[in-house]
Amino acid sequence: MSRYRRARVEGGTFFFTLVLTDRSDDLLVREIDRFRRSYADARARRPFETVAICVLPDHLHAIWTLPPGDGDFATRWSVIKAGFSRDLAPAGLRSPGQVAKRDKGIWQRRHWEHVIRDDADLARHVDYIHYNPVKHGCVSAVRDWPHSSFHHYVARGLLPSDWGGDLVTIEGAFGE
Template sequence: MNDYRANRVAGHSYFFTVRLSGRGGTLLTDHIAAFGEAIRQARSRKPFHVDAWVALPDHAHAIWTLPPGDHDCATRWRAVKIAFSKSLGKSGAGAGLDTIWEPHYQQHAVGAGTDDYAVLVDYIHHNPLRHGLCAAPHEWQWSSLHRFIAAGMVAPSTPPVKSKRP
C-alpha cells in the first residue's frame, strides 16, 4: 500500500483552519454542498490542489498546495468564504446571521522534506474522532480520507494517530 501522507504536488503547501463565527453549530456540514461548490469556484479562478481536508460542523481543516511561486492564500480563502456566504444568503440559511465566518484563519506553511506534512494529514483525517463525531475516521463522510481509501493508499481501519494539535 502506498504512503498516502506523501501525496504531495509541486508548489508551496499550507495547512489551514477556518472557523464559522457561530461555534457549536452545524452550519458547515448542513450546507456541505455549498462549501464544496465555493471551493470549486475559488479553484477555477485561482488554481490550487486540495491535498487533504475535513469539514466539521463549525470549522474545517485543509492542506492546499499552490502553484510554484504563488503564495496568495488570502484571496483564495476570501473567495471561498464569500461564495459560501452568498449561497447561504440565497437559500435563506444565513438569515439572521451578522457574520458567518470568523474574520481570520489559521495558516501554517508545511515545509518540504519534513514530517510536518504527514502529521498534518493524519491530524486532518482523525479530527472528527478527536471531536467525538465518529468512532473511526473512515466513518466521517466529509473528509478526503475517502479519496485515499478509494485510491488504495490507506486502509479504512487505520488506527488513530496520537499527535499534538498543530
C-alpha cells in the same frame, strides 16, 4: 489597525484551519453542497492542489499546495468564504463594522495557517486532518465521517479503511 503577517511562500504547501463564528452551529455540514460549490469555484478561478481536507460542523482543516510563483492563499479563502456565505442569512449578532463591510458574521475573520516544512510535517498534518472527526466526537471511526479526503486516500491505496482505529493522540501543534 493590526497588520497580520502571513507566510509568503510561492508554490508552498500550507495547513489551514477556518472556523465559523458560532462554534455550536453545524452550518458547514448542513450546507456541504454549498461549500463544495464555493470551493470548486475558487479552484477554477485560482487553481491550487488540495492535499487533504476535512469539513466538520463548525470548522474545517485543509492542506493546499499552491502553483509555482503563487503564494496568495488569502484571496482563495476569501473567495470560498464569500461564495459560501452568499445568499445565507446574516448571523444574529453583528458589529456595526461587520454591517458596514457587509460581513454576514458567519466566519471568524481570520484563519490559521502553517507552512508545511517537510514530508514528516506533511504526514503529521494529514493524519491530524483525517483523525479530527474522531477527536471532536463526530464519529467513532475515521471511515465513518463523509466529509473528509480520507476516503480518497483509501481509494488510492494510501491508507487502509480501518486507519485510525487505535490512535489515541497525534503528536504536533495544530491550529485549533
